[in-house]
Amino acid sequence: MIKSRISSLRGALRAQGLDGFIQPRNDEFLGESVPDSAARLAWLTGFTGSAGLAIVLAGRAAVFSDGRYTLQLAEQTDGAVWERLHITETPPQDWLKAAAPGARIGYDPWLMSANSVTKYTEAGLAMVPVDNPIDAFWAGRPAPPAAPAVPHKVEFAGETASSKRARIAEAISKDGADAVLLTDPHAAAWLLNLRGADLPHTPLALAFALLRRDSSAVLFIDPAKIPPETQAHLGNSVAIVPRAGMAQTLASLRGKRVRLDPATAPIRFTQMLDDAGAITVSGDDPCVLPRATKNGVEREGARAAHLRDGAAMCRFLAWFDNAAPAGGLTELSAAAALRRFRGEAAEFRAESFSAISGAGEHGAIIHYSADDASNRAISANEVYLIDSGGQYLDGTTDITRTIWTGPGAPPDAVRDRFTRVLAGHIALARARFPEGTTGPLLDALARAPLWEAGLDFDHGTGHGVGSYLSVHEGPVSFHRLARPVPLAPGMILSDEPGYYEAGAYGIRLENLLLVTESPVGAKKRFLEFETLTLAPFDTRLILAPLLDPAAIAWLNAYHARVLETVGPLVDAETRAWLAKACARMEAASV
Template identity: 80%
Template sequence: MKERISSLRAALRAQGLDGFIQPRNDEFLGEYVPDSAARLAWLTGFTGSAGLAIVLADKAAVFSDGRYTLQLASQTDPALWERCHITETPPETWLKTTAPGARIGYDPWLMSANTVAKFSDAGLVMVPVANPIDPFWNDRPAPPAAAAMPHPLDYAGESASAKRLRIADIIGRDGADAVLLTDPHAAAWLLNLRGGDLPHTPIALAFALLRRDSSAVLFIDPAKIPPETASHLGHSVTIVPRDAMAETLATLRGKRVRLDPATAPIRLTQMLGDAGAITVSGDDPCVLPRAMKNPVEQAGARAAHRRDGIAMCRFLAWFAATAPTGTLTELSAAARLRECRAATPDFRAESFNPISGAGEHGAIIHYAADAASNRPIHPDEVYLIDSGGQYPDGTTDITRTLWTGPDAPPALIRDRFTRVLAGHIALARAQFPLGTTGPQLDALARAPLWEAGLDFDHGTGHGVGSYLSVHEGPVSFHKLAKPVPLAPGMILSDEPGYYEPGAFGIRLENLLLVTEAAITGPRRFLKFETLTLAPFDRTLIDPALLDPAALAWIDAYHAHVHQTLAPDLQPPEAAWLATACAPLDG
């Protein structure tokens, strides 16, 4: 890594720059990037899904959030990098203090206008440059080349032409002539396309332009559009290579083009300006409609979770029998769960790289086991497995925390587990008026921990896509989240946790579907339907810490899991499930 930093510093000196900012993201500014765009990992060694590095002539710092504190410390060299919490020490603040007034280079494809403005407002001179890392990244992987394929109406529930008309009407009513969509998930949803450009998220990496008349342009390599997809898109969608975007944008001279300055690379803002278009700041109009799953997508989510629940129960039954022997490792357990899912009808891929953490590794919120870190799963310890699957009718995400046995768990661990479970149940049981936002509900999941002076350093839940990203906006359960009202059809995770560094981690996650609540009154109320189907580890539950409503919920949930899944399990697995789902007072 030292040689890479030295090469970068030499390139900066040659351009008269005092430093350079390298974000984690690629030009789509998303959470996940292909290997060909993993510049931050190449430069620093840090592989988390959120972060940023700043390299100056004599100092360098790498930033991430509380999910990755331990990972950042383990993957980066303290002799080369100052490790910073991105919230406690914002990068622009660090630069303002460390190098006031410095000339800082940035890749305009990798930063939004809003982000660049933060650094400029801190008194820094921001200079757009071609990425100086690329010339000496000699072993850079080739960009992904998977085909973009149609997402059938049987799964999408609404035709692409109907979606284009719907979104075109939205932008027209707002006075725009077109919208430039820079999030590939928006193009995937709008045009009913899926792809294979990312390992766990079935999208084709592309930008899109939607005009007021509902015609569209998809900026993608034409080689990635097979005849089947071209026929699906029809004559109202034009395919243009990404390196020819400027020519297409030039046709928008004098037109009002909607663009989200928070999520679009500033290079596109510059290109629209060069084209003579009038840029209108506005949110991506596909975000909210995409989050509100239609009835077909809701039914698909239920079906996907039922299949996923069968795979999970087969894994959990196997784990309960095998873990006490001490013969498992973090990687072998995750591999077995992957095999269980792979045997499930319509399984396409894992929805993210599993978090399989035993003992102290479970306390690393986004721990990723590899050959170097893989450790045995010992008897009588806590094991955390956070995983999910991609199916054409839905995306799953589930976390279970398990006691390996054979002896009973300590009272302290049962206390912490049960408090996390109580918070999970409180959120799952919530009924709330229309207009309620995620930040308003976040405290429900934390209250049982707060009573004991405890908390966790991540959001309580995130939105989930429909055969798209496992992390989807615009809603989330987080005290700092944008206050977007919850609406019927949204799917969110419910995943409170507790982490004892160096000892164990606990997280319990189900996915929830927002539905109408049958409450008679002057106001409309909403509630949650739990989609995930898998038992919680009864050996870790202390019933004395649960109030009667929570006890009734967990017993009813377990009864539902058993009734739904048992008919499709083999007799030994079904017998295990019957015991795992028995009433807590039984």
């Protein structure tokens, strides 16, 4: 089937005089998640990871992704058809330059940013914008999502949409722009206090928006997705225009200075603005930093969501600890049980991503997704990794715990790796740093205990998290290659170092951290982290001699807090289990 699809694509390319075609993972919103109707990369290659792209030439084809998906890429794609490549170690433009120097390469201008296209043109390739040829022969393509856009109440947002529009409009006006084109649906969601259900785990209404310097706005969305309640919420200052009417609306910007982010906007918008006679001004999406910097209401919402989520997680861990040694559990049944525990909260709306439930060797697949074909039993005396999260009206959660299934004792080699990961996790959680510090500068704190043993992990240490929005949110992250964006109070990031032994097990330990102002700092402002996530770590997997006294003190204080805050919210049986799981650890214990 895959071979026939590639054959059809190659025929379409020959008909247009093209030497190749680039198919990214993303849709026209250039985001991490895509609806089924836009999952072209998965349809073409079989690869379902959240990052990557494929390049098809007349005689060669390659599919690229990052270190999170190395094993998944090998499992899901045919090595006889595809060259499977690491996107950082072998950048696509370098591979293409070597494979087809000077070639005419087709691309869908809705699926690539101006910055992305520039990488290929700088490599000497002739980039040709075309209608996506895959759409012409994708039989049985799912229909686009049609869920309504709904208001996100100010009791959760902490600021009215009109106030947000006014302050963002003032900011772009000061920068000399007449308008800003917002191509990331997260920006429209935050700016207009809207949410939706166009994606399974992220409460988005997929839409573009235009904000003018007078704070009036246009939302580019199917009017059928705007019910009367949402229309009333938006008010008269926000016009609703279908996607088919975008060109006409943009034509009204002739001679106006329109801000557009060349890193996140499809290059098609640059072309449309040029056609309209507008003056395109490159600049960051002005909603990104305000959205990442949660206000007081959103911070309290995050704390409430994590307390609620902690109760669900602790109930799951207690249940799992009892059930796993007896057998009968599978990766899918365990993940389903956790979702049921979360679903008992009235504020719960969905998982924040499809749970990564990996037993044994599957835990080493960093973004493993169990399905009916891969689902395996969770056995006694092995490592089980569960990475999951919830979408609540007041916050988004993301937590990973690595558990020993028992009843026997874990091998010391596994305990060594687990403890080094935990030591790195604690080092980052305890960090105190001057204002202006960026995520890449702190990344090494979480890796140092692994580095001491000549070990590492091939993914970022942490990502930003939204407020009842995407579980992966920019612009901040703990990653050596991340943009150097200073951390600021109100930002929420994950702390998730790991270690992966291919074919054997995976370890990842994740909490969410809220950036706060530190009381320490006499001559300049210092910042630190408040840990939001509330669930114990599996102390059976800890080799205490590998933790210094400060790390053990942090762990004991954290577990005491979990017991104190979560204990009253769970049943007596879970509370008894929690008391044992949170028992104080002494430095001399082994």
